[in-house]
Amino acid sequence: MNWLRRGSSGGTPSEPLWKEEFSVRTADERYVTRRQLTKFLVLTSLGMFVGNIWILIRSLFYKVPVYPQQPVAQLGEIPVGGVKLFSYPTKDDHCIMIRTGKDEYVSYSQKCTHLSCAVYYSQAENRLECPCHKGFFSIKDGAVLQGPPSRPLPRIVLEARGEQLVAIEVKG
Amino acid sequence: MPTSNDRPPQNRGLTAIVGAMSLITVLLIVQIWLLSAALESFLSGNRHSALPAAIFSGVMFLICLGLYAFVDRVDSEVRGSENGR
Numbered sequence: 001m002n003w004l005r006r007g008s009s010g011g012t013p014s015e016p017l018w019k020e021e022f023s024v025r026t027a028d029e030r031y032v033t034r035r036q037l038t039k040f041l042v043l044t045s046l047g048m049f050v051g052n053i054w055i056l057i058r059s060l061f062y063k064v065p066v067y068p069q070q071p072v073a074q075l076g077e078i079p080v081g082g083v084k085l086f087s088y089p090t091k092d093d094h095c096i097m098i099r100t101g102k103d104e105y106v107s108y109s110q111k112c113t114h115l116s117c118a119v120y121y122s123q124a125e126n127r128l129e130c131p132c133h134k135g136f137f138s139i140k141d142g143a144v145l146q147g148p149p150s151r152p153l154p155r156i157v158l159e160a161r162g163e164q165l166v167a168i169e170v171k172g
Numbered sequence: 173m174p175t176s177n178d179r180p181p182q183n184r185g186l187t188a189i190v191g192a193m194s195l196i197t198v199l200l201i202v203q204i205w206l207l208s209a210a211l212e213s214f215l216s217g218n219r220h221s222a223l224p225a226a227i228f229s230g231v232m233f234l235i236c237l238g239l240y241a242f243v244d245r246v247d248s249e250v251r252g253s254e255n256g257r
Binding site for chain 2: 030031034035037038039041042044045046048049051052053055056058059060062150151172
């Protein structure tokens with residue numbers, strides 16, 4: 001292939017690469033710099049392609065996680081408008097549970113989807129707020145109301161079993 | 173009145189190379205956008221967009237590679253003709 005050949009321009013084909021890259025002709029310099037920039041751009045393009053392949057491989061080998069069923073609170077343990085913090089599914093995944101009504105509870109991951117700051121519940125505004133960059137999330141479904149986060153908060157699915165609230169799954 | 177054929181081969185070669193570089197730059201910008209969109213989609217749990225994104229990115233990379241081959245060929249032809257004078 002011509003474009004892989006060394007010493008492809010001018011002179012003899014066996015001319016070393018350095019003579020081509022550092023030509024004595026001033027006019028040739030424009031070609032060398034442009035060709036090198038083109039090579040750099042194509043290598044960057046290859047990097048983008050490799051990145052997409054990496055995402056594809058991660059997608060193909062993605063395993064649906066199995067979540068544990070974990071009691072997180074007693075029914076009536078927190079007052080209406082009250083908050084309880086807990087960890088689910090691992091002790092490093094901090095979550096926030098809010099009692100929004102007499103028999104209504106919602107729970108979300110406490111990690112902001114922007115830069116992972118801990119969100120807190122603002123009772124006055126009835127929303128979840130991230131103090132770092134003023135990202136606001138809806139209390140109803142965790143959707144982004146304002147600010148830099150582009151994805152909603154992952155929701156923790158709760159189930160009432162007897163007198164206990166049990167976390168069964170993370171959605172989103 | 174001078175036409176494009178009257179221009180010296182060095183200038184014609186440079187014009188072709190700059191044109192190819194511009195196309196590569198546009199393709200690269202699209203590829204960067206595609207990668208960020210695919211990553212965002214993957215992180216939000218949608219795993220169906222990874223395959224088309226990878227295919228389009230591969231096609232664009234091949235086009236870039238073809239354009240680089242063109243640049244290299246024009247480069248060697250023009251500089252070869254200059255040196256042969």
